[in-house]
Amino acid sequence: MTEDTLKQREETIESLETKLDKTRDFIKNLEHRIRLEETIRRRLHNTIQELKGNIRVFCRVRPGLSSAPNSRLSSKITSARPDQDALATIKYPDQEGREIEFAHSTETARGSQVEKSYGFVFDRVFQPSSTQSEVFEEISQLVQSALDGYNVCIFAYGQTGSGKTYTMEGPLKSTSSTDSKVHGEMGMIPRSVLQIYEHARELESKGWKYKMEGQYVEIYNETIHDLLGNEGSNSSSDLTGGSSSSKKHEIRHGPGGRTTITDITTVVLTSPEKVAALIRKAAHNRSVGSTQMNERSSRSHCVFTLRLSGTNSITDEASEGVLNLIDLAGSERLSQSGATGDRLKETQAINKSLSCLGDVIYAIANKDPHIPYRNSKLTYLLQNSLGGNSKTLMFVNISPLASNFNETLCSLRFATKVNSCTIGTATKRPIRG
Ligand SMILES: Nc1ncnc2c1ncn2[C@@H]1O[C@H](COP(=O)(O)OP(=O)(O)OP(=O)(O)O)[C@@H](O)[C@H]1O
Numbered sequence: 001m002t003e004d005t006l007k008q009r010e011e012t013i014e015s016l017e018t019k020l021d022k023t024r025d026f027i028k029n030l031e032h033r034i035r036l037e038e039t040i041r042r043r044l045h046n047t048i049q050e051l052k053g054n055i056r057v058f059c060r061v062r063p064g065l066s067s068a069p070n071s072r073l074s075s076k077i078t079s080a081r082p083d084q085d086a087l088a089t090i091k092y093p094d095q096e097g098r099e100i101e102f103a104h105s106t107e108t109a110r111g112s113q114v115e116k117s118y119g120f121v122f123d124r125v126f127q128p129s130s131t132q133s134e135v136f137e138e139i140s141q142l143v144q145s146a147l148d149g150y151n152v153c154i155f156a157y158g159q160t161g162s163g164k165t166y167t168m169e170g171p172l173k174s175t176s177s178t179d180s181k182v183h184g185e186m187g188m189i190p191r192s193v194l195q196i197y198e199h200a201r202e203l204e205s206k207g208w209k210y211k212m213e214g215q216y217v218e219i220y221n222e223t224i225h226d227l228l229g230n231e232g233s234n235s236s237s238d239l240t241g242g243s244s245s246s247k248k249h250e251i252r253h254g255p256g257g258r259t260t261i262t263d264i265t266t267v268v269l270t271s272p273e274k275v276a277a278l279i280r281k282a283a284h285n286r287s288v289g290s291t292q293m294n295e296r297s298s299r300s301h302c303v304f305t306l307r308l309s310g311t312n313s314i315t316d317e318a319s320e321g322v323l324n325l326i327d328l329a330g331s332e333r334l335s336q337s338g339a340t341g342d343r344l345k346e347t348q349a350i351n352k353s354l355s356c357l358g359d360v361i362y363a364i365a366n367k368d369p370h371i372p373y374r375n376s377k378l379t380y381l382l383q384n385s386l387g388g389n390s391k392t393l394m395f396v397n398i399s400p401l402a403s404n405f406n407e408t409l410c411s412l413r414f415a416t417k418v419n420s421c422t423i424g425t426a427t428k429r430p431i432r433g
Pocket of ligand 1: 061062063128158159160161162163164165166167171298299328329330397
């Protein structure tokens with residue numbers, strides 16, 4: 001090689017190195033801008049959520065019974081007799097999907113029929129034809145908030161058989177099947193976790209690393225049961241088999257607004273498959289309870305908690321958010337249930353804890369000096385996830401049957417009260433350590 005060629009090559013290398021340095025600087029600059037934009041996105045996202053209100057109510061109407069009734073569904077709608085299975089007259093008057101109107105005829109003392117109409121307005125009304133994915137689209141922004149470091153509570157409220165579990169979990173088989181129709185029926189819990197996984201993975205390129213831990217508990221007759229526990233095991237779970245533990249669990253509120261439950265199983269969620277296994281195990285433990293306690297699933301509150309801790313090694317930011325998804329116990333009134341003995345005790349416990357939930361929400365909205373969190377296990381457990389530091393959404397699930405009209409009216413009235421509450425501005429949870 002001549003000296004000239006060598007020199008030429010050296011010059012080319014030098015020029016390429018300079019170009020490479022410039023490109024490196026450019027990339028560094030872009031990465032810095034992306035990180036800044038992520039911080040701005042978080043702030044803007046939160047502002048949008050605040051403008052929408054920190055407490056929102058969505059109404060969802062379950063489809064009617066098909067010609068070949070689902071036996072579980074028929075047996076759940078206890079007050080419906082075949083001759084009363086007619087659908088109520090329901091109208092959805094507005095284009096925006098926020099209004100619902102129920103028409104109901106009653107007989108006067110003279111035996112003539114009068115039709116009365118009852119109208120309600122919510123943040124969103126989902127008709128029976130609404131799919132799980134349409135419903136999730138409306139809550140996905142809220143789920144994102146938990147990843148951004150906020151506390152989020154999503155409740156499903158309504159009478160037994162109105163579609164609370166379907167909304168939250170979907171049909172049980174949907175969490176394990178790859179069949180696309182069944183998969184399409186997945187409820188809010190698996191969809192939330194999947195979305196969180198996807199976002200967390202995207203955020204890795206911006207320096208964020210997340211740890212996700214899940215817990216699933218049942219509150220039955222004011223007692224906490226671990227739905228992920230194995231009899232005789234301690235705090236870690238392999239999510240296989242097992243039945244609900246009979247251990248006594250206490251709620252503890254620690255520093256920095258962190259709530260823990262003693263002796264509870266916490267599962268580190270490393271894959272969507274693990275979430276599906278978690279839901280299957282919780283459902284199994286619940287059904288074990290049901291056969292022993294006569295349809296216990298309808299008589300207990302189920303709380304799925306996902307704790308998301310994130311750290312950013314580049315910007316030194318940290319966030320800790322909690323997402324609670326709660327399938328509340330059936331809300332039917334005592335007079336309707338005709339309960340006696342143990343059933344009466346159960347119904348009283350449910351009614352008390354549901355009215356405590358209402359009281360807590362009103363007290364927060366009224367800025368009362370005393371918020372009665374301690375009046376029920378459910379509100380005490382959710383103390384740090386309800387109030388100024390949180391975002392709350394309530395689904396009011398309702399039945400379309402005319403025979404369920406009175407219960408539907410009660411549910412819609414409760415939900416209207418909740419909807420009239422405005423909870424203070426949410427702030428991020430303080431970071432531990
Ligand atoms: N939107 C829907 N689309 C199709 N099926 C639904 C829908 N909502 C509910 N169902 C079906 O209706 C039945 C009762 O619903 P689900 O078990 O969710 O009621 P629930 O309110 O959770 O009752 P419980 O208080 O007993 O837990 C189930 O068989 C469920 O699959």
